[in-house]
Amino acid sequence: MSDPFSILVAGVGGQGNLVCGRIIAEATVMQGLRPVVGDTFGASRRGGSVLTHIRIGKQDWGPLIPEGEVDILLGFEPVEALRAAAKYAGERTVALVSTLPVPPASVTSGAKPYPAINDIEKALDSLCKDVHLLDPTSVIDRLKSTRVLNTFMLGILSTVEGLPVDSKNLRKAISTVLDSSVDLEAFDTGAKELG
Amino acid sequence: MHEPEREILMSGNEAIARGALEAGVGFCASYPGTPSTEITTNLFEVANEFGIHMEWSTNEKVALESATAASWVGIPAICPMKSLGLNVASDFLLNLNLSGTGKGGLVLVVCDDPRGHSSSNEQDSRFYAKAAKIPLLEPSTYQEAKDATKRAFEISQKFEVPVIIRCTTRLSHSRGLVKTGPVSRKERKKPEIAKGLFNVPSPHLRHRDLLDKLEKISSEFEKTSLNVSGTGGLLVLTSGISSLYTKEAIHRLKPEKTTHLNLLTTYPLPKKQLTKALKQAERVLFIEENDPFLEDEVRSLAVEMDSPPKFFGRATGDVPRYGEMNTDIVMTALAKITGQEEKHTKSREQFKDLIVDRPLTFCAGCTHRNFYYAVRKVKKRLGGKLVVAGDIGCYSLGVFYDQAMDTMHSMGSGIGVGSGLGQLQKFGFDSKVISVAGDSTFFHACLPGLINARHKNADLTFVILDNATTAMTGFQEHPGSGTQAKDLHRVDIERLVKAIAPDHFKRENTIDVIALINLLHSTVQKDGLKVLLLDGVCRLEEVKRKPGYIGDTPVKIDRSLCKGEKCMICVADFACPALSWDSETGYPVVLKHACVQCGSCITVCPHKAIVEGE
Numbered sequence: 091m092s093d094p095f096s097i098l099v100a101g102v103g104g105q106g107n108l109v110c111g112r113i114i115a116e117a118t119v120m121q122g123l124r125p126v127v128g129d130t131f132g133a134s135r136r137g138g139s140v141l142t143h144i145r146i147g148k149q150d151w152g153p154l155i156p157e158g159e160v161d162i163l164l165g166f167e168p169v170e171a172l173r174a175a176a177k178y179a180g181e182r183t184v185a186l187v188s189t190l191p192v193p194p195a196s197v198t199s200g201a202k203p204y205p206a207i208n209d210i211e212k213a214l215d216s217l218c219k220d221v222h223l224l225d226p227t228s229v230i231d232r233l234k235s236t237r238v239l240n241t242f243m244l245g246i247l248s249t250v251e252g253l254p255v256d257s258k259n260l261r262k263a264i265s266t267v268l269d270s271s272v273d274l275e276a277f278d279t280g281a282k283e284l285g
Numbered sequence: 286m287h288e289p290e291r292e293i294l295m296s297g298n299e300a301i302a303r304g305a306l307e308a309g310v311g312f313c314a315s316y317p318g319t320p321s322t323e324i325t326t327n328l329f330e331v332a333n334e335f336g337i338h339m340e341w342s343t344n345e346k347v348a349l350e351s352a353t354a355a356s357w358v359g360i361p362a363i364c365p366m367k368s369l370g371l372n373v374a375s376d377f378l379l380n381l382n383l384s385g386t387g388k389g390g391l392v393l394v395v396c397d398d399p400r401g402h403s404s405s406n407e408q409d410s411r412f413y414a415k416a417a418k419i420p421l422l423e424p425s426t427y428q429e430a431k432d433a434t435k436r437a438f439e440i441s442q443k444f445e446v447p448v449i450i451r452c453t454t455r456l457s458h459s460r461g462l463v464k465t466g467p468v469s470r471k472e473r474k475k476p477e478i479a480k481g482l483f484n485v486p487s488p489h490l491r492h493r494d495l496l497d498k499l500e501k502i503s504s505e506f507e508k509t510s511l512n513v514s515g516t517g518g519l520l521v522l523t524s525g526i527s528s529l530y531t532k533e534a535i536h537r538l539k540p541e542k543t544t545h546l547n548l549l550t551t552y553p554l555p556k557k558q559l560t561k562a563l564k565q566a567e568r569v570l571f572i573e574e575n576d577p578f579l580e581d582e583v584r585s586l587a588v589e590m591d592s593p594p595k596f597f598g599r600a601t602g603d604v605p606r607y608g609e610m611n612t613d614i615v616m617t618a619l620a621k622i623t624g625q626e627e628k629h630t631k632s633r634e635q636f637k638d639l640i641v642d643r644p645l646t647f648c649a650g651c652t653h654r655n656f657y658y659a660v661r662k663v664k665k666r667l668g669g670k671l672v673v674a675g676d677i678g679c680y681s682l683g684v685f686y687d688q689a690m691d692t693m694h695s696m697g698s699g700i701g702v703g704s705g706l707g708q709l710q711k712f713g714f715d716s717k718v719i720s721v722a723g724d725s726t727f728f729h730a731c732l733p734g735l736i737n738a739r740h741k742n743a744d745l746t747f748v749i750l751d752n753a754t755t756a757m758t759g760f761q762e763h764p765g766s767g768t769q770a771k772d773l774h775r776v777d778i779e780r781l782v783k784a785i786a787p788d789h790f791k792r793e794n795t796i797d798v799i800a801l802i803n804l805l806h807s808t809v810q811k812d813g814l815k816v817l818l819l820d821g822v823c824r825l826e827e828v829k830r831k832p833g834y835i836g837d838t839p840v841k842i843d844r845s846l847c848k849g850e851k852c853m854i855c856v857a858d859f860a861c862p863a864l865s866w867d868s869e870t871g872y873p874v875v876l877k878h879a880c881v882q883c884g885s886c887i888t889v890c891p892h893k894a895i896v897e898g899e
Contacts, residue, residue, distance in 0.1 A: 094533075102643065115294055115460060125294070126529075128459035130402065138645050143459075150426055152529040153459035156537075156612040173640045176633040193865065194643040198876075199857040200850075200866030205639045213636045236878070 091254040092182070094151040096159055097247070099142040100174035101166030102192050103131065106240035109267065110164070111142040113244060116263035117255045118146050128153030139170055146254055162250055163218065164243050167192050168210045175217045183218040186246050188239060189225045222246070222284060229279045238276035241268070245280020257281065295463040297430045297456035301394055302327035304434025305363045308390070309469030312338045312355035314348040316729065317758035318367030319403035320457040321396035325365050326759070335468065341761045344696070344729040345370035349377050349393065353447075356389035358476035361438055365394040368410045369695060373730070375413055380484060381447060382417040383491035387479035390442035392434060394450045396457050399574045400609035403454075405677070405693065407607065409575035414449045414552045418495050420502050421449045421552035425528035427461035433549060435466075440505070444498050451551075453574045455609075456526045503553040518542025519623065520566035520594070524551050524579050527572045527610045534615035540623040551579050556586055563587060563594055570622055571598035574610050597622055644685055649863035650836070650881035652795040652821030653680045656750060657689040658859055658889070659802040660719065664689075666806055670716045674702040676731075678723035679757045679823075680750050686860075690721070697722070697730025700747055704734050707743030707814075717809040718745040725755040725763040727778060738814055739785050746808050746815040747787075750795075751778060752823040760826045768830070779818055788813030795821045798859075798888045824881050838884030839899050844872055847894035859889045 158180030165171025165187035414421035675690035703720030753767035
């Protein structure tokens, strides 16, 4: 594995970024490695962007991923994924991006349209090594909760090659942190997503 | 947080709280402020188990004074605050340093916020350690955050001075593994107050004694071996979280003959050890958060050297003089100094149209929005002749709401500035004046300003946006909050204000926006000191108190009445996040998952197209 191995989670307040960071960190400890998790949220509860920087290694690394050094980008929202990729993605970056938008105020006010998902995909393609766009609608509908987005995305993450944390440790960490069967189901669904 | 000795994940703030616990802390007084708040909330969680007195004080000065009182009678005390809080507490600090802290031990934790992620400035609070001539520790890892806090108590207890721990946002709000130690279960002695706790009539002699102490503390700091290896090359001197960025930058660039030295004790400096390190270096690069504090201290130390090394840092422009530190900045500086080629990242400007802004906004149903909407309407009615002096809290977001607020500085400065503006008519100043404050801010710093405005007959309207909680930092209790712990006594804002005897006083709710506009308009046109106490609701707090809670006024859009694109007042002007423009149909829609069913938007629509109903 590359040491540090860096995962960046990009979303908006209330999407579960922080919990996602905690789960990956707990799984990293189970793996016998050292995590450092930095959250940058400002006043995020009032609708702002949230980034969670996760560093995994044999020693403590800085709580901010340097530019271009992201191994996996977990995008909980298309525009947020692109915002994060434009600053931090590089030649190693594998992007896993939820296609479900959370429109910002400039869009809900009718001032601007939400960008077309195809344009976002093209932009991500030019910034990252691999891009996977994922539609969480069916799992959210089936489990009747938008809150399963983060565990669904963690399930997808668990299948990415080179991830230094085992899938079973991630699953165990979800049980420890969330203790919810719905989230484990979302994780298992995510794990099958990339086939 | 109170689990026995093992390695667990902790944020810098949790680690500081844990360190205090291991040091046997008995008293914690604090005022909430990002990024420091969680130190206190973590101690609150274990307070009963370990017999710790906990309080959210009215402001940071009161917090420091209360914590000091505990230390004076022999109880170890901690006082966490954010950067700007130390400005408030500094008046007391610069007296306390001279009189000393007694036997208990007093640790002041200040969390700075480089880049001002959640602050109105990016001040470097380390200068207070130098101004007060008291020891300063800057932990650089999660483990060190815990260990340094414990050590800070030992230093304070030994030398009877307050000790400052300086943390920054990244350490406070990130997590790593921390090996915990045993929690102190020492039995406390019967409290007895120290003697001579004043500095008059000879503060200069107290000053002399403090300088003596500082010398002794400096010698104590010398005992920590600095482990400087490597000779003749580049020495990178760091403090705080910058240490981790530097480690990573060196790991990646692998510059030749480079040594990294991180200092925990940045004031007073371990001068002998540091001079030894400087002698072995040809060049020195400083990497630290905010201002060149360490850099200036070391530069002045090097004046006494025969052939000092060459220095690189903020003073030479090799490190940016503002903004937050990160690994990329360290790499750029290192590459430049060691003659390595700098990596050039591709320009990413071409995506800026796709990356739509996500500005901060008031929550759905937040009554602050109703108030600022009213302010904007009244401003229009007065032909722009209205100045709004704002304050610190969620309602600071008024600056992002079509700039409904004209000024915003420190806690309580809205009413202070208003008190001045309200007396400028004799110079021909002809705008009406509104000062705004929230309930927690009202108690924190507004009383002197309000009394001044009353005493001087200032002509202004003071609006207190009372949502009965400290909303911005996570609903901490304050003297007027709606819920109070059993042993606390609620202080009534209305009675306090009435005791000051404003010319006009009115208490009103904030749900009916049109009524609010009319009330504000008629009030600002009256002469004298007017106070409006507006009862509001924090929707986040409401849901926290009553999980799943939602109001009783669901709304929908009646498209037969809605003017569509010709109007858009509800989405573009009022802009509650629960109302969204649907460009396909050309009508607004109510976002059910976001709407808190407060019904305020019904009054906003001039065409009566927003109606009650599912």
